[in-house]
Amino acid sequence: MEDNLLLDAIERYRNGEMGPEEKTFFEELRKNNPEVDQLVAEHNFFLGELDKVSDLKAYRQTLGEVESKLINEGVISQKGLNARGKVMFLWNKYRRTIAVAASIAGIVSLTTATVVSMYSEKKNVASITPLVDNKLQKMDQKINQIVSKMNVTSTVVVVPARPKFEADFRATGFLADGKGYLITNAHVVNNARNLIVENQKGEQFYAKAVYADKTTDLAILKIIDTSFHRLSGLPYTFSKSGTELGEHIFTLGYPREEVVYGEGYLSAKSGFSGDTTSYQVSISVNPGNSGGPVVNKNGEIIGIISSKETNADGVVFAIKSKNIYDALKEVMGSDTIKLPVVNTLKGLDRVQQIKKLEDFVYMVKGN
Amino acid sequence: MNIYEQEKELLDAVAANDGAVIESIYRENFPTIQAFVLKNNGFADDAKDIFQEAMIVLFEKAKLDSFVLTCLIKTYLYSVSRRLWLKKLQRENRHYPGVEMLLETVPVEDEVEAHEKHNEDLTIMERALSKIGEPCKSILEAFYIQKKSMPEIAEAFGYTNADNAKTQKYKCLGRLKKTFFLQYKNGE
Numbered sequence: 001m002e003d004n005l006l007l008d009a010i011e012r013y014r015n016g017e018m019g020p021e022e023k024t025f026f027e028e029l030r031k032n033n034p035e036v037d038q039l040v041a042e043h044n045f046f047l048g049e050l051d052k053v054s055d056l057k058a059y060r061q062t063l064g065e066v067e068s069k070l071i072n073e074g075v076i077s078q079k080g081l082n083a084r085g086k087v088m089f090l091w092n093k094y095r096r097t098i099a100v101a102a103s104i105a106g107i108v109s110l111t112t113a114t115v116v117s118m119y120s121e122k123k124n125v126a127s128i129t130p131l132v133d134n135k136l137q138k139m140d141q142k143i144n145q146i147v148s149k150m151n152v153t154s155t156v157v158v159v160p161a162r163p164k165f166e167a168d169f170r171a172t173g174f175l176a177d178g179k180g181y182l183i184t185n186a187h188v189v190n191n192a193r194n195l196i197v198e199n200q201k202g203e204q205f206y207a208k209a210v211y212a213d214k215t216t217d218l219a220i221l222k223i224i225d226t227s228f229h230r231l232s233g234l235p236y237t238f239s240k241s242g243t244e245l246g247e248h249i250f251t252l253g254y255p256r257e258e259v260v261y262g263e264g265y266l267s268a269k270s271g272f273s274g275d276t277t278s279y280q281v282s283i284s285v286n287p288g289n290s291g292g293p294v295v296n297k298n299g300e301i302i303g304i305i306s307s308k309e310t311n312a313d314g315v316v317f318a319i320k321s322k323n324i325y326d327a328l329k330e331v332m333g334s335d336t337i338k339l340p341v342v343n344t345l346k347g348l349d350r351v352q353q354i355k356k357l358e359d360f361v362y363m364v365k366g367n
Numbered sequence: 368m369n370i371y372e373q374e375k376e377l378l379d380a381v382a383a384n385d386g387a388v389i390e391s392i393y394r395e396n397f398p399t400i401q402a403f404v405l406k407n408n409g410f411a412d413d414a415k416d417i418f419q420e421a422m423i424v425l426f427e428k429a430k431l432d433s434f435v436l437t438c439l440i441k442t443y444l445y446s447v448s449r450r451l452w453l454k455k456l457q458r459e460n461r462h463y464p465g466v467e468m469l470l471e472t473v474p475v476e477d478e479v480e481a482h483e484k485h486n487e488d489l490t491i492m493e494r495a496l497s498k499i500g501e502p503c504k505s506i507l508e509a510f511y512i513q514k515k516s517m518p519e520i521a522e523a524f525g526y527t528n529a530d531n532a533k534t535q536k537y538k539c540l541g542r543l544k545k546t547f548f549l550q551y552k553n554g555e
Contacts, residue, residue, distance in 0.1 A: 004537040046544055047511075049492050054512040056489065059384050059426050063419050066390045075394060076401075076415070349399055349470065351406075 006036065010043045167365035172253040172292035172305070173197060173221060175360045176238075176324070177337045178231035180205075180223030183324060184291030184364050185306050186212040189219045192366035197223060200259050200358050207364075211331045216277055216323045217306050219291075220331055221364070234340035235356040236293070238321045239300040245269065249281060251305055252354065253292030254363040261354055262289070264314075266302075271317040272309065278317045279303050285316050291364060294318045299345020299353055374440050382429035389422070396441055399470070400448045406466040407452065417455070421447040424482045438473045446472040450479045488551075495547040503539035510536060 012018050013026055030037045070076045169192075173184035182197060189195060189209040198204045205225035212219040243266055250263035264283030271278025281294060285305055294303035303318030328337050345353045380388035397418055404414040424447050428434045436443070449472060456463045496504050502524055509515045509523065521532035 004534075007537065007540065042548075043544075046547065049488065049547070050511045053489055053492050053496075054514070055384070055430070056423070056426070057512060059423070060419075062384055062386050062389055063422055066386065066393050067415065067419070069390070070393060070397070076397060347395070349402065352398065352402060 006039065007043060010040050011047070014044065014047060166367055167196070168367040169365070170254055170257075170288050171290040171364045172288065173362050173364040174252075174291075174293045174301075175231065175234055175362070176220070176328075176339055178234055178340075179337075180207075180228050180230070181210075181335070181337045182207065182221040182223070182362060182364070183293075183304060184219050184221060185304065185319075186214050186217045186219040187306075188291050188364055189221065189366065190214070195221060195364065195366040197221065197362040197364050199362050203227075210335055211327055213327060213330075216327065217319055218304065218323055218327045220327060220337070222335065231360070233344070234360055235344045235353075236295060236299050236301050236360075237341060237343040238324055238339050239296070239302045240322055240325065242269070243279070243296065243302050247296055247302075249283065249294050249296055249302065250350070250354075251283060251285070251289065251292045251294050252358055252361045253285065253289035253305065254361075255286035255288035257363075259358055259361060259363075260289075264316075267315075271319075272307070275317075277323055278306065278319050281305075281316050281318050282314045283316050284314065293357075293361065294321075295345075295353075295357065299343050299348070299357075370439070371436060374436055377440060378425075378429045378434075378436060381426055392422070392440060392444075393418075396444050399441075399445060403445070403449060403466075404452055407464050408456065408462055409452065413452070413455075417448050417452050418444075420451050424451075424478065427482060427485060428478070438471070442471050442473055443475070445470050446475045447479060450475050454479065491550050492547060495543055495550060498546050499539060499542045502535075503542060506532070506536055507539050507543055 009018075009026055013023065018026065030040055067076065169188070171184060171188040173182040173188075175181065176183045189212055192209075195207045195209065196204050197207045205223045205228045207221045207223045207225070210220050210222045245266055245268070247266045248263065249266060250261065252259055252261055254260070262284050264281055266279055267282045268280035270276050271280055279294075279302070281303070283294075283305075285292075285308060289305050290307070292305040293301045294305060296302050301321050303321050304324075305316065306319050307317050309315040309317075324339075328339070331337060345356060348356070377388055377392065381392070397414075400418045400421070401411070401414040404417055405411070409417075421444050425440070425444060438446075453463060455461075496507065499507075506520060506524060509520050510517070515523075517529040517533055517536075520536070521527075521529045524532065524535075526532040526535065
């Protein structure tokens, strides 16, 4: 019973429930009585452990509540991510096999595709453009030679469902407004008879140029295909202000038939021969990257890739994004273009930024 | 106020179990950690568990007066989550693809070890609680964990008055302490 009284006292002392007199008495008792002191220390430790259990339980409960709230809001998506996680898992597991299978499939489809076109149109329609590098052309020629040999014996006839669009060139563009307005370079669309834009899912839409200015080298395209559905949630914004030297930037573009990522930094605040409407950037780009967005780490578009210096390595020029605002004013008459105002790329890591961005970067093809 | 002072305020709020602050930390950091786990052979549920565990490590740290934050909470959470996930993969003999998010990390090996040890200590208490049987377990939990008052407990457990309940509580407490210290000493 005495022990209980003591425990009670310890707990009241610990919770600060003792009056001053009792407190002094208790401290005195503790000082003069080693046995009591030890009991106090032991019980204090024990209560400390119990408190930890209790605090942690409360904290876990808060975590659980926050988690289920965010799941309800869709910030943490339960089902979709599970599926994706599984796919990622399988992908990682079978990556090597897939790679081998894919490369075999790649070779096969390349040849079959050419076989199909050879039969249907009786002429070489390999979409070789000035923007494709020469190695590809040579490879294409070789494939064609092989195919013509095969033609002698083969009897496959395949009729394509839709006449194939024969592109002479390929470049990049990106949406400025989900209604179907894209930004690209003027040199991309000048002299083009037909324009097609293709998203990374491979869906193609006819487009026309509604604005092209040779001096700034900016062009605005409008998707005129009825099969295009208005997109929402453009993740980037357009920077109006200047940027600083050394700022890290990245771009997405179509130097190949597949979207390619490149990164670098801002190297000068003016472009070729002191052109103040452009920046010089150091980034690895190739023909086809023209018209691609130059994005800073906060997901703001600061420029548009336009050209590179022929005799120097890594000297690339990008049109400053504020020119877009001027261009938009001129277009305003017939079309109203609303640039996105909400930036959802900020603070994400690069991989996620690219994931969000790539749906809005299009391949621009034409003849 | 510099950024570390701001982070320190957040940390204090975490220690005080402030739901709003915890939620904002969750919103800001969960996507990165989820991306890391998913890319490294994990499932969405793993990501949730790892993040909660990292939040608990942060909480334990925040509770310590001696803890000085030397990096951003973001960096700390990422480093701890990364370490926890690597350990888990290792324990389960699973492949680690080594996909990094290219984010800054700080060394947290010792802290994660300490956290695991700490987790064990807590389970000693929890094990001891489960061993003492009913109604002792419920009475003690009501008093020490749910922080209910003695008269409340007396009513809930059907004791005629608070003093009776108190006597019972002390009996139970004695048992719990005995079990706890026995296991604690054996554990060491």
